[in-house]
Amino acid sequence: MEKECAVVFDHVSKIYKLKKKGKNAGKPVYFYALKDISFQIPKGEVVGVLGTNGSGKSTLSSILAGISSIDSGTIKISGEQALIAINSGLNNQLTGLENIKLKGALLGLSKKRIKEIIDGVIDFAELGDFIDQPVKKYSSGMKSRLGFAISINLNPDIIIIDEALSVGDKGFAEKCMKRMNAFKEEGKTIFFISHSLSQVRRFCNMGLWIEGGQMMEYDEINAVCDHYDAYVEADRQRSEEEKKAFRKKKFQKRVVKNVKVSLIERVLLKVKGGK
DSSP states (O other): OOOOOEEEEEEEEEEEEOOOSHHHHHHSSSEEEEEEEEEEEEEEOOOEEOTTSSSHHHHHHHHHHTTSSSEEEEEEEOOEEEEEETTOOOOTBBBHHHHHHHHHTTOOHHHHHHEEEEEHHHHTTTGGGGGGGGGSSSSSHHOOOOOHHHHHOOOOSSSEEBBGSSSSHHHHHHHHHHHHHHHHHTOEEEEOOOOOOOOOHOOOOOOEEEEEEEEEOOOOHHHHHHHHHHHHHHHHHSSSHHHHHHHHHHHHTOOOSOOOOOOOHHHHHHHHHHH
């Protein structure tokens, strides 16, 4: 009997506009942040998401979390999601405590339920008196700890971790991994985005590799890590000129041809001197 899917992507694409500055910027360039991505993730799967910088991992995490929309394709997500990333969903002008209350309210939690999770968030985040200070005064590690603590106390069905464990002290990172392992045993669906292959190999059972906005592979984690590692090593062996040419070619493949520009954008281009 097949497992019920937690997440299904069917030919999903996301397009961004590359903004150019200066009087001679000309027409904007549109490119695929993600292009024709398809996969099915069964409930309870722990997926390591791999890819070099700019490959589309963070765009994928934003879409999975329901923060970003898509331009084509369809998505089916079964369950409540939570994105754990540096600064994700935090208002810098509010205090840590106010952010906890705001996050809960935005997710439709009752005042009673929000009050119930506050102590758990504060204890896990280990922020002490800083919980009553504006988040803009927090270090990146403190923001990550608060965001992580809020998300795990909301008890989501699907957890997306986007490099959130790459900042802060080692002790807190180990504490977070212990909690994530508990979620894993509970059968939560987890997307783990990290540049640490050793961490991904230990924690995940499946791997999803995205490169240049396209899906390269979805398979057993060690196989995907081996192939990705070989790809990265091959890039390291290139000269600086070869790397530059390779990245330029890779980006050109992502440029959208014949993109439909909205009427508002056409008017703005004319005002700015575009054609």
